[in-house]
Amino acid sequence: MPTPLSLLLPLLCLAACKEQTATDSLTDKRDGKAYKTVNIGEQVWMAENLDYEAEGSVCYDNDPANCEKYGRLYNWATAKNACSEGWHLPNEDEWDALIDYASGKEKAGERLKAKNGFSALPSGSFSFGGGYGSPGGCITGYSGGGIEGIHYAYSRKMHFLFDNIRTEEYAYKLDGYSVRCVRDNQ
Numbered sequence: 601m602p603t604p605l606s607l608l609l610p611l612l613c614l615a616a617c618k619e620q621t622a623t624d625s626l627t628d629k630r631d632g633k634a635y636k637t638v639n640i641g642e643q644v645w646m647a648e649n650l651d652y653e654a655e656g657s658v659c660y661d662n663d664p665a666n667c668e669k670y671g672r673l674y675n676w677a678t679a680k681n682a683c684s685e686g687w688h689l690p691n692e693d694e695w696d697a698l699i700d701y702a703s704g705k706e707k708a709g710e711r712l713k714a715k716n717g718f719s720a721l722p723s724g725s726f727s728f729g730g731g732y733g734s735p736g737g738c739i740t741g742y743s744g745g746g747i748e749g750i751h752y753a754y755s756r757k758m759h760f761l762f763d764n765i766r767t768e769e770y771a772y773k774l775d776g777y778s779v780r781c782v783r784d785n786q
Contacts, residue, residue, distance in 0.1 A: 626783075628652060628684040637783070638717035641701040643694060644783040646687070647719050654678050658776060660724045661732055670723035673776030676753045683781035690782040695756050712758065720758055721778075728774035 626635045626646065636647035649671025656678030660666035674682050679689055690698070702712050712718040725733035755771035771777065 626684065626687070630684065636717075636719075638719075640698055640718060643697060645690075645698065645718060646781045647717055649721060649723055650674075650682055650779040650781060652682055652684070654682055656776075657682070658726055660726070666724075670721055671778050673724070673726050674779050675728070675776050676771075676773035679777070679779050682779050686784050687781040688784060689779065692754060694782050699756075718780075723778040725778075726776040728772060 624637045624639075624644075626637050627633070628635065631652060633651060635650075637644055638647040651667050651671040653667075653672065654674070657672040657674045659672060660670055683689055698712070698718075702718075712720045722734075727733070751773055753771050753773050755777055
């Protein structure tokens with residue numbers, strides 16, 4: 601005779617499988633590069649950082665091998681228009697939906713690095729004033745929201761060693777960060 605625990609285990613397994621997401625791909629018509637994508641909640645996100653060579657973008661430490669591994673780093677003006685046709689830089693609401701789906705801002709960093717197919721990488725950053733932020737430390741991506749008339753934009757930041765994700769309201773628009781695009785609603 602089945603025990604209550606043996607009846608409950610399959611349900612727990614199904615609940616845990618919520619983190620499993622279907623993956624697909626996107627081919628950027630501009631340069632032919634293919635990117636993995638992932639369905640997370642009601643959204644389709646790129647599962648890797650954008651590597652489209654556009655004016656205003658650089659490879660970490662000016663090394664092309666870093667672009668292959670981490671994608672390119674984009675300043676704000678370039679990031680706003682860097683996504684392929686049919687895709688866009690995520691706005692605050694889209695980031696919030698992603699974070700909520702990944703168990704909230706205190707745990708989303710951990711889950712987005714490994715468990716949801718989002719595969720966040722610590723890609724570093726570049727400073728307009730010169731120099732690069734460590735690729736082994738932070739994962740930062742611009743949000744589609746900027747503070748009009750000011751030199752700052754919103755970004756989302758995950759530190760490789762911590763589980764949380766936070767909003768940075770003062771990401772300098774001339775600095776460079778990685779970009780993840782989200783598919784336009786269809």
